[in-house]
Amino acid sequence: MKTPKRIQPLVDDGLVDEVIRSLMSGKEASVYIVRCGSEIRCAKVYKDASQRSFKQATQYQEGRKSRNSRRARAMEKGSRFGREQQETSWHSAEVDALYRLAEAGVRVPQPFGCFEGVLLMELITDVDGDVAPRLNDVSLSHEQALAGHAQLMRDIVRMLCAGLVHGDLSEFNVLMDASGPVIIDLPQAVDAAANNHAQWMLARDVESITAYYAQSAPELSDTRYAQEIWALYEKGELTPDVALSGRFVEEATDADVDAVLQVIQDAREEELARRQRLLDSNESD
Numbered sequence: 001m002k003t004p005k006r007i008q009p010l011v012d013d014g015l016v017d018e019v020i021r022s023l024m025s026g027k028e029a030s031v032y033i034v035r036c037g038s039e040i041r042c043a044k045v046y047k048d049a050s051q052r053s054f055k056q057a058t059q060y061q062e063g064r065k066s067r068n069s070r071r072a073r074a075m076e077k078g079s080r081f082g083r084e085q086q087e088t089s090w091h092s093a094e095v096d097a098l099y100r101l102a103e104a105g106v107r108v109p110q111p112f113g114c115f116e117g118v119l120l121m122e123l124i125t126d127v128d129g130d131v132a133p134r135l136n137d138v139s140l141s142h143e144q145a146l147a148g149h150a151q152l153m154r155d156i157v158r159m160l161c162a163g164l165v166h167g168d169l170s171e172f173n174v175l176m177d178a179s180g181p182v183i184i185d186l187p188q189a190v191d192a193a194a195n196n197h198a199q200w201m202l203a204r205d206v207e208s209i210t211a212y213y214a215q216s217a218p219e220l221s222d223t224r225y226a227q228e229i230w231a232l233y234e235k236g237e238l239t240p241d242v243a244l245s246g247r248f249v250e251e252a253t254d255a256d257v258d259a260v261l262q263v264i265q266d267a268r269e270e271e272l273a274r275r276q277r278l279l280d281s282n283e284s285d
C-alpha cells in the first residue's frame with residue numbers, strides 16, 4: 001500500500017522496507033503490518049495527544065519521572081517544548097515497558113524500538129500464521145479458559161515483579177497465539193512502587209480478566225487473585241514463579257483491636273488523673 005506519512009521517515013531511514021496493509025485504526029493509534037528486510041512486523045503509529053482519551057489521565061502519570069530535569073520542568077509548565085517532551089515520554093513508555101517485560105519473561109510482542117512516534121514490534125500470529133485474534137474474539141472450552149486464566153495471572157505476577165501494572169488489561173488487549181495469551185497495549189503502564197493508584201489498577205486488571213474467563217469457567221468468579229497477589233507484593237514475598245491459590249483471607253486483626261483498646265484505656269486514665277489533679281488543687285485552695 002501507499003506509505004502513510006507518519007511511517008515515511010522510517011522508510012527513508014531504512015528501518016521499514018514496505019507497508020503491507022493497515023491492520024486497524026483505533027482511538028489511540030493506527031496499526032500497520034510492515035516488512036523489515038525478510039521479517040514481517042507490526043508498526044503502531046500513535047495519534048496526537050488531542051485525539052487520545054483516558055489513558056493520559058493524571059492517575060497514570062503519577063510516579064513517572066523524567067530523567068532530565070529541564071525536560072521535567074518544561075513538561076510541568078506545559079510549553080510547546082514541554083508538550084513535545086510529554087509526547088516523547090508517552091511514546092517511549094510503551095517501548096520501555098515492552099523491553100522490560102520481555103526481559104522478565106512476560107508474554108508480550110518483542111519490541112524493535114520506537115522511532116518518531118512509531119513503535120516497531122513483533123507481529124503476533126496464530127497457528128496458521130494469520131494475525132492473531134483478540135481474546136475477546138475466540139471461543140474457549142472450560143479447560144482452555146482455566147489454562148489461559150492461569151497463564152495471565154502468572155504474567156500479571158511477573159509484571160508486578162518487574163515493577164509494572166498494566167492499567168488497562170482486558171480481553172481487548174490480549175492476543176491469542178498458538179501458545180496462549182499475549183499481552184499488548186502498554187503506553188499507560190504504571191510504576192507499581194511510585195504510583196498510589198497501582199493497587200486498585202492491579203485489582204481492576206485482574207478482575208476484568210477473571211470476569212472474562214469466568215464466562216467459560218464460572219468457578220473463577222469466586223477467586224481473589226488480586227488481593228492475594230497484592231498482599232504477597234507488599235510483604236516482599238512475590239516471586240515470578242510463586243504458586244497462587246486464588247484464595248485470600250483477611251489478616252486477623254485481634255492484635256490491632258487490643259492496641260486500640262489500650263489507647264482508649266490510657267486516654268481514660270489520663271483524663272481521670274487530670275480531673276483528680278483539678279479536684280486536689282481546688283480542695284487545697
Ligand SMILES: Nc1ncnc2c1ncn2[C@@H]1O[C@H](COP(=O)(O)OP(=O)(O)OP(=O)(O)O)[C@@H](O)[C@H]1O
Nearest residue numbers: 024026027028029031042109121122123124184185
Ligand atoms: N503486536 C501485534 N501483533 C498483532 N496485532 C496487533 C499487535 N499490536 C496491536 N495489534 C492489533 O491492533 C489493535 C490495536 O492495538 P493496541 O491495543 O495496542 O492499540 P490502541 O490504539 O491502544 O487500541 P485501543 O484503543 O483499541 O485499545 C489490537 O487490538 C490488535 O488487534
Ligand SMILES: [Mg+2]
Nearest residue numbers: 172173184185
Ligand atoms: Mg488496545
